[in-house]
Amino acid sequence: MRLCQWSDVLEGIPLRVVGPRSRQLAVFRVGEEVYVTEAACTHGRAWLTEGGQQGHHVHCPLHGGVFDVRTGASVSPPCTVALRTYRARVEAGFVNLAAEPTETR
Secondary structure: OEEEEHHHOEOOEOEEEEOHHHOEEEEEEEOOEEEEEEOEOOOOOOEHHHOOEEOOEEEOOOOOOEEEOOOOOEEEOOOOOOOOEEOEEEEOOEEEEOOOOOEEO
C-alpha cells in the first residue's frame, strides 16, 4: 500500500498518514531509512507526529515519553507499552507498506 511520497518525509519531522483500515500512521526518516509506526502514543493518546524526533527516537508531546521508531519499544517513562510498527520500503519515490503481514508489536 502506498502511504506517501518519499520527498514529503523530512528527517526529524514525522509525517502522519492514513494507512490500511483507516489507521493513523507516522512515517519517520532517518538518513535514507524509513520507519512506520502507529501515530498515537500508547500512553496519552497524543499524536507522535506533533512531538520531536531525534534520530531513531520520537518524543510524545503530551508527557515526554520516548519510543524507538525502529522497534516501537518504549525507551523512557511514562510510556510502557510499545508502539505497533509496520514494515515499509521506499520504491520509485514512494513510501509503501511491505506485503502482509506488516504489523509487529
